[in-house]
Amino acid sequence: MEGYKRFLSFLAFSTVFGFAAVLFVLVWVLLWREGLGWDGGAPEFNWHPVLAVSGFIFIQGIAIIVYRLPWTWRCSKRLMKCIHAGLNTVAFILMSISLVAVFDFHNAKNIPNMYSLHSWIGLAAVILYSLQLFIGFLVYLLPFSPAFLRSALLPVHTYSGILIFGTVIAAALMGITEKLIFSLKAASGIIPYSKSPPEAIFVNTLGVLIFLFGAFIFWMVTRPEWKRPPEQDFMTQQSAGKKPDVTEDESTATDHSMDDLSDVELHSEMSARKQNQKLDEAGQRSTM
């Protein structure tokens, strides 16, 4: 199946770029920046880029596309929601440790906190991410929220997810820029950033890998043909072929399925188009 193979190749590329980024950030701090430690010095700071790239970028990226992995479509939607939320929680925890590391480092060295644009955008991303996680948990994982709320919030949840992911990538690229300028200053024994020493080329490449990972994830998550199919339809199709191996969890999971909401979204797109066509003509003309 061509679409399936294309999905797999995109997945392979994004995973390779993501893993390479994690590897590159580790090599960077281990080879050029005094390694890892928890001593208030450079080794403690180094947890900041390492955990940001591995947790806040790589794991968040995987969490974003986890519903789209076709071999998970037989798993219940509830299980997939737990995996989605779980991966995002892990990413959030790693990012929180990463923030502690950089604040600790700044405080130990008497460097002010939160003065740079990187810190403003980065902290905004962390706060938005924690809100997204909390609201997502309340609305989509707990069984109390009404269907209309789940439906109404889904476009916002999806939009925020992609926006936050993009913001985190932008913040990482700004962080790399900052760190290379601060570390590779013209001084005795140091080739400055502007002379492109091997570390500069290597870490710029890390930035490109992060960008490519983000670009591939963004493509994968915005393809309508790669959306997880609505659960009840998939189960109908299964039962038409082979008797499905449905557990109690799977059969009840459809009640609160976000897939139902994806359908709502699709239908709302069609009705919205019809509504648009009925847009008050006078209103349009008055603004021409």
Add this chain to the structure above:
Amino acid sequence: MEGYKRFLSFLAFSTVFGFAAVLFVLVWVLLWREGLGWDGGAPEFNWHPVLAVSGFIFIQGIAIIVYRLPWTWRCSKRLMKCIHAGLNTVAFILMSISLVAVFDFHNAKNIPNMYSLHSWIGLAAVILYSLQLFIGFLVYLLPFSPAFLRSALLPVHTYSGILIFGTVIAAALMGITEKLIFSLKAASGIIPYSKSPPEAIFVNTLGVLIFLFGAFIFWMVTRPEWKRPPEQDFMTQQSAGKKPDVTEDESTATDHSMDDLSDVELHSEMSARKQNQKLDEAGQRSTM
């Protein structure tokens, strides 16, 4: 009409953030960075941020959402395509001048070119943008390309457009970071970036404005209910009410309408969902 009012308020907010960003970048270079000029010095460099923000960010953002302005739906699709392409061409020209300014400045000051991650990502965005413009012109403005090509390329064109816009914003935030670090170094009479002088706060705020502009444009361009309706449907609706004022241009424009393609995209989403449901179950299980 609630959707229409909501669209207008999003448009108002994005325009305010965009205009404010252009104003802020002008105030920055005029008040703190020796103004504007073309002398190989700082005033020439200053065209780089000014034209990048006003052209490559603000005008590109408007070009992205221009199809969605409801009062343009009575205009022919061909006219709107020309406006979309025209705005993007203006943005490209301003960005090219902005690049000449920074290369000139570097060469005059013997600063190497293309060493920073900002320059790598920024130049990649400019190259991708020129390709997008060229391919878009060939495929959607010239009458020679077949319908299947227009249809097949539309998801890629839309995706690339949003990706490039996001990349340009990330590059701008990196550029601001670089410039503030370089300009606000600890020296006699200069309060360093880390001590948050007024310029630092002001230019960080410029970064936040650029981010907000991007976030609002991203929301507006991804709402299915704000999509320009297919031309022939809109004209049918018009003729049901008042006899439409259709020019020759408008009536022929539907032949090559991207709206038709938007419909193709919507239908392909529905058929893709059906295809997904028929996904070879064995194939999925083998990868579980």
